[in-house]
Amino acid sequence: MKKALIFIFLTLAFTTCSDKVWEGRSNDHKKWLKAFPTLEKAKGIDYVNTQVRVFDIKKHEVVADVGGYDGTYVSLYGLYTDSVNYIVEDPDTSGFKNLPFFISHFEKLKGSPYTCTYKTVKGDYKKTNLKPSSCDKILIIEAFHHFSDPVSMLNDIKKALKDKGILFIEEPLAEKTKLKGSEPRYCRRDFLALVETNGFKLVYEEKSRGRFIIFKFLKTI
Secondary structure (H helix, E strand, C coil), rough: CCHHHHHHHHHHHHHCCCCCCCCCCCCCCHHHHHHCCCHHHCCCCHHHHHHHHHHHCCCCEEEEEEEEEEEHHHHCCCCCCCCEEEEEECCCCCHHHHHHHHHHHHHHHHCCCCCCEEEEECCCCCCCCCCCEEEEEEEEEECCCHHHHHHHHHHHHHHHHEEEEEEEEEECCECCCCCCCCCCEEEEHHHHHHHHHHCEEEEEEEEECCEEEEEEEECCC
């Protein structure tokens, strides 16, 4: 009964959220790349190393970054992985143009061409437009709290994952859920109730940085 009440509260609250997936992204790829002048700098970010270890991305997997905007993270992951099929999904396609610059920059730092492939997919605010049963892993990094319709998105993600597919969500949690304004946040209880009542079970979690936690989910239905 308690879970049901939490779920009803969250469902009502979502109708007040903005239709933007998130805010504050920069389209200045040249400025962003200045933060990574060397391979040592690019591979020296502690929380990215934590992501790579926890995500455990393997050769030939299909990995989608939902709400990935310009592929910031998956372009970095090419320094750590080989022969992975990455997908950057977002309803806002303005960042897609930056992805080739990121890949080119990191290839130069690596000293050899990436063996990973990259494609972009335009989603919307209710679905990802990823093909059914196509993904081994789906990542949602710093974006879930901006979804205006997380229930529809979770149901669509569940369809896009293979039977044994894994959903990773990295979220900054708060003491109390606040979904209005430019910086919406979930508390731990409400976040887990939302995801677990929509077909997923938590199997692992690890702190990433500050209030950010990486959650690993498997499908239940």
